[in-house]
Amino acid sequence: MTHFPCAPSESVSIADEFGYRLPVSVVSACVDATNENLTLSFRDGTVLSLAGHGRHDADLLKALLGNGATHAQLTALAGDETGQYVPGFLRSLALRQALEWFFGPPAQPLCHLESYSGTYCVLPVALPPASLRAPLSRFVSLRRDGDAVILDNPEVHARLTVAPAGMKLLDGVFDSAAGPNDNTSFRAFLARAGFLEPPQPEPAARAAWEFHDLQFHDATRQTFGVRPIAKRDRLAGDYPKPSPEKPAMSQDSIALPVPAALPPHTFARVLAARRSIRRPASRPLRIDDLSTLLWQCFRAVDVPDRPDVRLWRPVPAGGAIQALEYYLAIRRCEGLESGFYHYREQEHALYRLPPRPALEQRLNHTTAAAMGEIGTPPDCVIVMACRHPLLARGYEGIAYRLALLQVGAAMQTIYLAATALGLAPCANGTGDSGLFEALTGLSPFEETAIAEFAVSGGTEADLGNKESR
Structure with missing residues (x-):
């Protein structure tokens, strides 16, 4: 002091x-x-x-x-x-x-x-x-x-x-x-x-x-002391717990193609090849690649011989509480109409939300601006939203911090899978949570966007394309 x-x-x-x-x-x-x-x-x-x-x-x-x-x-x-x-x-x-x-x-x-x-x-x-x-x-x-x-x-x-x-x-x-x-x-x-x-x-x-x-x-940190940060439900007895499984966001379900296996690359090679590629290439994103990317990064499957674990996912989460939901703003994708979709991991399917073209376009351009590419939006924006009440019922004092840590793990997972698939990935430093609220109609206290990630088609370097480590 x-x-x-x-x-x-x-x-x-x-x-x-x-x-x-x-x-x-x-x-x-x-x-x-x-x-x-x-x-x-x-x-x-x-x-x-x-x-x-x-x-x-x-x-x-x-x-x-x-x-x-x-x-x-x-x-x-x-x-x-x-x-x-x-x-x-x-x-x-x-x-x-x-x-x-x-x-x-x-x-x-x-x-x-x-x-x-x-x-x-x-x-x-x-x-x-x-x-x-x-x-x-x-x-x-x-x-x-x-x-x-x-x-x-x-x-x-x-x-x-x-x-x-x-x-x-x-x-x-x-x-x-x-x-x-x-x-x-x-x-x-x-x-x-x-x-x-x-x-x-x-x-x-x-x-x-x-x-x-x-x-x-x-x-959200200790300093040679003890503060109210713990794995406990501080609202127990006062409010019912939210369901860990989010209900479908619409009736418009699109089953994704059967995911393909990743190309045979060594982990070290994929890790070394990872780049942030901000500008989309001439070849657009394809639904087959998008399906494989989502499956490899976020799928939810049963765990053999582990009845205590509801569903297993590739991305780790605090206390195995999967509080992140993944939404896709599609601008350009072969085999899929443009729009705003929610991905249900347990079904490996997309649910299209009511179309709001002006808001969708604004989200795409906001993402481009966050990457320094004003006027050149990516093919797809993956919006990561946190169901904060779900995570807060498991942890006191650090729920939001844990959500951000999970976002970091998710971003690296997307980077590696996209690199192995030959796609153009780029994490965003910030985004517009108000746009997410308008697109979904959800209360920000119930669920709010906390991160965005851009994914585009093939990584061939168009003239003037920027990439960084």
Whole structure:
């Protein structure tokens, strides 16, 4: 986290408003009489044991249970004349994520701070007034949570929850021109918590991180700590689970030709030959090649002697929860009309959705633009859509991340199969989820497009064709 240089003679003291408490998940805390270790028992049945520090440990633990205590109260309770005992005691709890911080009176804190990292510890060190003039970190986000407001800071892996009684604390916090006398004590709390922008110029490496990238990275990873990321159904008992098998999208079914075997190439040769080919060749995509490509990449088949596995697919998925659905925007394909189709893996068939030519054309041209080929759309766009509720019922905290990981595996699978078939493949860096919503009529909360992949006919290099590794 961010540390500011100390200037005790000019510092702002908030010892009477800066407090600590054990997390509400702790139901009991004591000092073990046999080894003098600190023992914390949690609601989920887990127990945390920490090395003891001295004869005041039991008193400090008792003070931290329930409402908690301010820094001034803890220091007085421990008779900490050196100013080292209490910080050391608190640091040992913080680094095991067994400590929360609050601002305001212990009986009704105005806000509280929690960490998702085993590297975070906030103590009321002295701060120069200049540090209080810093604006909020550009990585901090604000959102509502019931009656409270949450400020998340992925840079320090911490979350600040402002209670309804503390809403006025936010007055002026977002004003970068706020002076040192504007809400001074709370700004000092934010500064110590690492929620204000560092006063020194931003390093180039930090500047390279955009807000949404760091938010997503921090929300789906651990940082020497434990956060609510787990393989569990957080909605169990509240909502019915969605069916793993998606129903047919229309009555217009097109059975695909029997897939052919891939040409006899060694894996190493196919891997070395893989390229991103952005511009379609003169020969269009053929339905036989498309059938083989879809079969090799996404088919769903029974697993012999494994009744516990519903269907097997070539592309791996988190917990074997196949939450990706594959749609095809066909512009040019011998043996298949142009249109927008849903591929049902268990049938190896395409289901055509109601025609919307203007939207289909726009999707094709959006894909071409994403590849830097404005005006030269590919023969086919494979749209990968995620049924997020299905995946979220298996994992908490990382469902969307797992969907993106599956997309990556799917993209490489398409690349290799298309290369072996002599087709022109190219992954897209982005796409238009709104177009998918309009083409399917699906709610984006139910199913949303998260990736696109272009596939065209033969790979002979037309004049000016671009390819890259």
